Amino acid sequence: MHRRLHGRGALFDTDPAGLAPRLVGLRPYQHRAHPFEHPAEPPFVMLTGARGLGKSAVLGELREAYKGHTPVALVDCADAQFAGPPADRPAESWSPVAQALLVIAEQLAEPVTGAGRITFPRLMSGLVAVAAGGWSDADSERIRREVERILLLNESGSWISGFAGRWAGKVAAKVVAAATGSGPFLSGAIEATLESVAEGFASRRHQKASVWYRTYPNAGGHAQRGLILLSGHFRAGGTSREHAERHLVRALLADLTEAYAGVLPRMQRLGRPLVLIDNAQAPPGPGLMEAVLRDRSEGMTDQVAFIGALRGDGRESLRNAVRHALPEVARRSDWTPDAAVPSSRALLVSLPPLTPDDTLHIVGAVCDETPVPPQLPHATHRLTGGNPLGIVLLAESAAQNLPQAASLGELLTADVRLHEDHAGSPTYLELLDRLVPDDRLDELTVLAAAHDHDSACALAAALLPDDFGPADVRALQTRLAQEGLPGAPGQFVGDPFVRTLLLLRLHLREPDHAQWRTAHETLIAHYEQASEPTDAFRLHHELALGTTESAVAQLRDTFHSLDTRTWLRTLRFVASAPYFHAHDAEGRDFGGRGEGRIAVALGRTDAAQDVPEGVDAVLHLRIRRLLHAVWQLADPLVLPDPRVCDRLRFELEQLSNLRPAGNALLWRASRDWPAAALAGRAPAGPDDEDDPDDPDDRSGRT
Numbered sequence: 211m212h213r214r215l216h217g218r219g220a221l222f223d224t225d226p227a228g229l230a231p232r233l234v235g236l237r238p239y240q241h242r243a244h245p246f247e248h249p250a251e252p253p254f255v256m257l258t259g260a261r262g263l264g265k266s267a268v269l270g271e272l273r274e275a276y277k278g279h280t281p282v283a284l285v286d287c288a289d290a291q292f293a294g295p296p297a298d299r300p301a302e303s304w305s306p307v308a309q310a311l312l313v314i315a316e317q318l319a320e321p322v323t324g325a326g327r328i329t330f331p332r333l334m335s336g337l338v339a340v341a342a343g344g345w346s347d348a349d350s351e352r353i354r355r356e357v358e359r360i361l362l363l364n365e366s367g368s369w370i371s372g373f374a375g376r377w378a379g380k381v382a383a384k385v386v387a388a389a390t391g392s393g394p395f396l397s398g399a400i401e402a403t404l405e406s407v408a409e410g411f412a413s414r415r416h417q418k419a420s421v422w423y424r425t426y427p428n429a430g431g432h433a434q435r436g437l438i439l440l441s442g443h444f445r446a447g448g449t450s451r452e453h454a455e456r457h458l459v460r461a462l463l464a465d466l467t468e469a470y471a472g473v474l475p476r477m478q479r480l481g482r483p484l485v486l487i488d489n490a491q492a493p494p495g496p497g498l499m500e501a502v503l504r505d506r507s508e509g510m511t512d513q514v515a516f517i518g519a520l521r522g523d524g525r526e527s528l529r530n531a532v533r534h535a536l537p538e539v540a541r542r543s544d545w546t547p548d549a550a551v552p553s554s555r556a557l558l559v560s561l562p563p564l565t566p567d568d569t570l571h572i573v574g575a576v577c578d579e580t581p582v583p584p585q586l587p588h589a590t591h592r593l594t595g596g597n598p599l600g601i602v603l604l605a606e607s608a609a610q611n612l613p614q615a616a617s618l619g620e621l622l623t624a625d626v627r628l629h630e631d632h633a634g635s636p637t638y639l640e641l642l643d644r645l646v647p648d649d650r651l652d653e654l655t656v657l658a659a660a661h662d663h664d665s666a667c668a669l670a671a672a673l674l675p676d677d678f679g680p681a682d683v684r685a686l687q688t689r690l691a692q693e694g695l696p697g698a699p700g701q702f703v704g705d706p707f708v709r710t711l712l713l714l715r716l717h718l719r720e721p722d723h724a725q726w727r728t729a730h731e732t733l734i735a736h737y738e739q740a741s742e743p744t745d746a747f748r749l750h751h752e753l754a755l756g757t758t759e760s761a762v763a764q765l766r767d768t769f770h771s772l773d774t775r776t777w778l779r780t781l782r783f784v785a786s787a788p789y790f791h792a793h794d795a796e797g798r799d800f801g802g803r804g805e806g807r808i809a810v811a812l813g814r815t816d817a818a819q820d821v822p823e824g825v826d827a828v829l830h831l832r833i834r835r836l837l838h839a840v841w842q843l844a845d846p847l848v849l850p851d852p853r854v855c856d857r858l859r860f861e862l863e864q865l866s867n868l869r870p871a872g873n874a875l876l877w878r879a880s881r882d883w884p885a886a887a888l889a890g891r892a893p894a895g896p897d898d899e900d901d902p903d904d905p906d907d908r909s910g911r912t
Contacts, residue, residue, distance in 0.1 A: 303344025563596025588890025774872025
């Protein structure tokens with residue numbers, strides 16, 4: 211069973227077996243075989259989802275689960291080594307895919323239980339040919355250094371140990387001689403490589419590998435010519451390079467197939483080799499994935515288990531892949547490829563958010579010696595929506611900052627120290643660094659207050675540089691969708707957790723919250739000028755600035771005229787306005803600690819209120835108390851107050867007596883909303899679903 215992850219048992223379980231042991235053919239953390247679910251050809255599994263869902267953590271755990279038991283390799287395509295060639299290596303002789311193949315082979319070569327090192331003569335020969343394309347003006351030391359690393363792929367670890375170093379020196383000497391002589395440089399380097407293979411290895415398997423490139427297109431049965439063509443195609447770039455890279459991937463898989471075909475006891479291997487590819491949306495991920503899928507669709511099967519992590523849903527790159535949520539593949543994957551479509555050989559598995567129970571266990575484990583308020587785990591789950599990264603970092607902040615921090619908002623703004631050798635920084639900034647594109651953080655911070663394209667454009671015009679226009683707003687919406695953060699109705703940034711973090715950053719960007727106020731004032735003006743009624747949006751942003759009078763008046767005056775379902779929905783939306791600091795008597799934020807909403811919700815300020823003339827004073831004060839109660843209980847940054855829950859129940863009960871036509875809906879809300887708040891859920895209830903059996907529900911959804 212997995213040791214550190216929660217909510218991912220469908221991948222790691224052993225009895226009954228989860229997806230990983232069924233694909234790899236081994237039980238996690240054990241050298242015990244398990245029957246393959248797809249013995250002829252495994253699917254290329256891609257874990258999908260937005261940032262923070264734990265895809266990287268899953269791949270890291272898979273590596274730990276199988277390391278030492280079967281050959282396993284993990285590459286992170288976002289790593290700096292894949293961003294560009296080393297300073298002394300020409301770009302025409304380097305690519306992210308070639309670098310990834312070298313890194314993967316180096317890891318797969320490590321010996322495992324019951325079997326020695328795997329050698330990669332085919333891949334080694336191809337990588338030397340590619341590197342040789344950039345040696346024409348290189349010094350002998352650089353050539354020797356590059357050659358030795360590649361030739362170590364053929365190091366068996368037996369009596370021939372250390373041969374690669376001597377071999378590299380011999381090849382380097384021949385290359386230098388070829389570069390200073392009159393003969394063709396590239397052919398001299400490749401000839402030296404092939405001669406070294408023939409001289410250094412007498413086994414039939416290695417001799418077969420040395421001539422594998424005879425079948426390269428147009429090689430005419432000559433391995434040396436095949437490698438020269440491979441090198442030329444690689445240097446040409448574009449589709450020619452992609453063609454060469456496909457053959458390098460094929461060489462890696464052929465070497466692995468050969469290793470598993472051995473008959474010696476030391477080569478009797480259990481399970482499949484496992485290749486893990488993190489951040490597969492970035493190079494070299496797409497190139498590796500396409501090469502494997504195309505070859506498999508053309509009948510060149512292999513027995514390598516590929517599991518990757520892909521940001522977003524993969525719909526653009528893998529249109530015909532089989533798609534399942536993780537719980538759906540817990541016992542069987544239901545994967546059948548289409549022979550003619552390469553992308554159908556992929557299986558996309560979306561990682562779900564964690565459950566409240568998972569959150570409870572994580573917070574308990576991280577805060578082992580720290581007393582935790584009993585409502586904190588459920589409140590953490592409501593805020594994060596089950597995002598594993600959010601849960602873990604908030605738990606770390608709680609362990610380091612309780613009891614001084616009294617709310618989730620204070621845990622977010624408090625410093626959290628994630629590494630002993632690094633200073634701490636605010637938790638919400640640590641989260642944003644990992645959850646949103648860093649090159650668009652400033653723009654998203656502003657646009658998080660928007661609700662659609664038009665309101666986002668209004669904010670961009672007021673607060674962003676002049677060169678950020680409507681087209682850039684649409685491009686940013688597309689970018690969010692590609693990263694797995696699609697928009698939601700009524701919100702430019704659809705994910706509530708990410709939106710809360712961005713709004714918190716907007717609020718704290720300036721000591722006087724000037725940009726925060728400008729953003730909401732811009733949206734208030736935008737909705738005041740809108741052609742269609744948008745009172746709820748305007749009131750929402752007024753409430754975010756601490757102005758409650760208009761919202762109370764609107765809800766009071768429409769209570770008897772608006773259908774109950776719509777009225778409740780309006781109340782919930784208006785009261786979902788963010789509240790990061792207490793407000794003073796003029797409605798302005800101040801930096802002190804305090805919670806004015808509770809006092810209003812409990813009726814402690816009723817006596818000081820001047821009720822407008824001509825209105826029902828009892829209804830007015832009741833609506834005012836109700837608005838502040840929902841505002842406080844809907845706030846994801848505070849722990850729910852049981853006293854406010856009781857008051858919310860009472861106020862809704864009383865309102866149900868005043869509205870016979872909507873009595874059932876108001877009565878159900880009086881039960882469901884407080885219960886949801888205490889259970890760590892956003893207030894929701896009868897207005898979310900039409901009830902065909904409710905005689906009092908005569909309204910449609912709006």
